[in-house]
Amino acid sequence: MRLGYLHFPRFPVQRKVIELPELSGKPFVLVEEVRGQQRVACASTSALKAGVKAGMTLTAANALEPSLKHFPYRPEEERRALVGIGEMLMGLAPGFQVSEPDGLWFDAGAANLTNGEEGLCAKVLAQCSEHGWRGRVVVASEKFTARTLARHGAKRMDVVAEGEGARALAPLPLGALEGPEQTAFAALGLTTLGEVAALPVGAVTARGGAAGMRAHTRCRGGDETPFIAEVLEEVLEERLTLEWPAESLEPLQFALKTVLDRLCGRLGGRRRAAVRLNLTLKLDPSGQAVVPLTLARPTAQSKMLLDLTRHRLSDVRLEGPVAGLILRVEEDCEDRGQQLSLGDAPEGDAALEVVLSRLATALGEDSLFMASLEDTHRPEDAYGTQTFRPPPMRRGLEGELLQSVEEAEPVPEVLRERPSRVLTKPTTIDVEMTAAGELLAARLGGRRRRVMALVGPERLSGDWWDARPYSRDYYRVHFEGLGPAWVFRDARDGRFYLQGLFD
Secondary structure (H helix, E strand, O other): OOEEEEEOOOHHHHHHHHHOHHHOOOOEEEEEEEOOEEEEEEEOHHHHHOOOOOOOEHHHHHHHOOOOEEEEOOHHHHHHHHHHHHHHHHHOOOOEEEEOOOEEEEEOOOHHHHOHHHHHHHHHHHHHHHOOOOOEEEEEOOHHHHHHHHHHOOOOEEEOOOOOHHHHHOOOEHHHHOOOHHHHHHHOOOOEHHHHHOOOHHHHHHHHHHHHHHHHHHHOOOOOOOOOOOOOOOOOEEEEEEEEEEOOHHHHHHHHHHHHHHHHHHHHHHOEEEEEEEEEEEEOOOOEEEEEEEEEEEEOOHHHHHHHHHHHHOOOOOOOOEEEEEEEEEEEEEOOOOOOOOOOOHHHHHHHHHHHHHHHHHHOHHHOEEEEEOOOOOHHHOEEEEEOOOOOOOOHHHHHHHHHHHHOOOOOHHHHOOOOEEEEEEEEEEEEEOOOOOEEEEEEOOEEEEEEEEEEEEEEEEOOOOOOOEEEEEEEEEEOOOEEEEEEEEOOOOOEEEEEEOO
């Protein structure tokens, strides 16, 4: 099995800078409590240059760098962020396994779909870079080979061919073993993994036991550790604890963007789109506010969701500052994407979706409705109302095929067009006709209106089994001072009726 390993140098530091961009280039550390003392778990580049090291006390670190900022190190949040990255990459790799604290393995079996394993590595790094992550990736046949080269190798991207693991690992320093075994090998004067691999198997087993033999086997390019894919959560949810409570919408914007980027990345990896979400704001010192978000069209676009969330929060009055966020997807669906043709401008569609989503969120899910076709040819009964859902985009090849089918119909385009306003009950109109039966004028809106143009007839009839059978000749009539209208002549009484108006 071909596996890739994605390594993020000082992952907690990268995550903190993404959450708080103002920390970029500043000295800060993440601290954890060890035996009652606050000790450094990870430090930024500026802090490292000042002499701060992992494991030293926070007091000693502050003595080296007085302007040092510190934040709590929460392993559960680091793991959640790694899982989110793995889900984001599922469009490229069908499965992943988290390797705490700063990386993950992924299944490279679908590399043929991305121009080979080098192409897969490039796409993985590019997708991570879009979300602000800096990483290194290696594809190999063994988990140890891929992980060790990604963590300690010199290349940002590397592919190790089948059976070449020992050769690739040989130049790496002994510290790449990252276990107690390196102490025993160092006592023998060994400095590289290649020197470990050259030792006799029997001698290593006799001195180091099972652990030594396992380390020796891995240095020779062998590793039978199974790949166990992460079990995905059924409910998509992202959490973020703010370092300082936010009293206004502006400080929340970076936090909202971070949470939405993660959530939309996970949705995109699963090929899903959000339909309904709930944003829970944890208040300081206690309490919470739940803000529902309803979308007019399912989406996994972070920018659109951010615009909608900002608009929704501008109408919410909170009883206290916000100390944390929880964003949960309550309903989602398959995301089939959108195929565009040359010249399409999706920005207009996105703007419309934001407006419709704002209306649905502010007024309720049932505030927007659309027409649904009914199984009848009678125009006034031909549609009902249903919850608004924009029709699917019919563009590209699909749209061309549908268009070709429509053009094959013999009915003229002008007759197939229907008015934007159809009366629930047709209205009788008084008309003037010539001796030959041609329509000259009609009385509409309290005045006589001449017929400027007329197209038709289009005959509609049916429901003979019903108590209201009908047979009508429909015309599109352009009346003076009124514009185009849809009228029909009823075969039962010979009279004319107004059915609808065109905008």
